[in-house]
Amino acid sequence: MIRFITRRLAQALPTVLLIFALSFFLLKLAPGDMAAVMAGESGGGSAEYVQNLREQYGLERPMILQLFSYLKNVATLNLGYSYRQNMPVFDLIMSRLGPTALLMLTSFAVSILAGVALGIAAARNVNRPVDRVISVISTLGYATPLFWVGLMLILLFSITFRQLPTSGMENVAAFNEGFARVKDIAWHLVLPVVSLSLFYTAVYTRLMRASLLEQSKMNYVVTAEAKGLAPRKVMYGHVLRNALLPILTMAGVQIGSMLGGSIIIESVFGWPGMGLLAYEALFARDLNLLMGILIVSSVMVILINIAVDVLYAVVDPRIQLN
Known part of the structure; x- marks a missing residue:
């Protein structure tokens, strides 16, 4: 390895x-x-x-x-x-790398977990009301622009119901420490993560559903069922692991676009990360800063893709890392 x-x-x-x-x-x-x-x-x-x-x-x-x-x-x-x-x-980028990594990794995890869960629910209830509802929701999530989702969430949950903060990463004036600060950051993270992960959740949901339906028709599934294995064991012990491979492939491809989407989300929510920094540097013609952000972003995408390749071998031991 x-x-x-x-x-x-x-x-x-x-x-x-x-x-x-x-x-x-x-x-x-x-x-x-x-x-x-x-x-x-x-x-x-x-x-x-x-x-x-x-x-x-x-x-x-x-x-x-x-x-x-x-x-x-x-x-x-x-x-x-x-x-x-x-x-x-370099110092400026390092000071903004943490917030961007927090936003991206949280959105990445949420979109993968939610997409896989919804895809399994849709595949196990194919052509039933549950499947139709999930398909409609995923289509809407796929077709809705990220910035519009962010603005509507601010209007609904921040301005109308006053339940979530509109911008920023934390309430600096509160001088929170320890668990109180973690809770405050998590509270500020809700709307940006939902806005950024909605599109990718829709993609992974549709892909997971199609992959599960395809794998369920394979010969190894028929053999496992003929041996008397319980349907739940066949699903989660055999079909799911093979169905996850296309999800990992898509996740590796889309990590770059998620990084680009974070620029929009950070601008909408005032999230103090590299995306907002790149937006400001662009209009200031700060070439050194733009190029530095580009280099760090490229390295991040490459490292995450290598991690995805390693996960292939973890999910499917038949795959050899040569």
């Missing part, structure tokens, strides 16, 4: 470099630059002032030289300096 993980990490390195290079050039080709933004925020400036800023931040150098210089710094975990936030990019 260690050899497999090491090889996957080595294979992922060119992918990260390619993503980084393409994004670097795309951001450079966008209209405007950091010097113009800084001059505008300071109330305007002469052409000489803008030119001095461009020289100070190395914007006059050819893009390929800027790319190589930045890659050399990244190799030493030097992601540059954020002029907007007035602190090193």
Whole structure:
């Protein structure tokens, strides 16, 4: 397993470099630059002032030289300096990584567990009212935009019923500690997690239902039933483990889109994570910060996909990690 993980990490390195290079050039080709933004925020400036800023931040150098210089710094975990936030990019990202990881991992777990449970319920009651209700709910969840769900949840549970907080990660003014702080963060986490996981729960529900129905027709199920095994043991001891493999595949593919969806959710709920930070950096033309967030996000997606590959072997021992 260690050899497999090491090889996957080595294979992922060119992918990260390619993503980084393409994004670097795309951001450079966008209209405007950091010097113009800084001059505008300071109330305007002469052409000489803008030119001095461009020289100070190395914007006059050819893009390929800027790319190589930045890659050399990244190799030493030097992601540059954020002029907007007035602190090193690496420190800034690390301070926001925890909230984003908490939001993503919680949403990931909720969507997987809820999707599997609903998919099992639908498959065991196929073409019955339970199956139809779950199918309608999953279709609505699949078709509803994330930002609209977030706004409607705020309107309903925060403004109308006043039961859940509208934004933020915790009530800073309360100075909570210990379990009280954990409870406060969990209370603030409810609406963002529901908003982010709704779409993916719908996807996993439909996929789990289809996978269970397909596996239930396989020869090994007929053999297990012919041996006299109880239906519940056949379902949870044999069919479910094989049906989970497509769920793991989809989860690994969609972790990147979930990270992108967290940008929307963090912006709607004011969640202090990397998504909100990327949103602010984009409008500030903070290229160093954007590239740093991109690198960390790419590494997160790759590591989670490797973890999914390892889970394949855990769920199905027949799969060998070569």
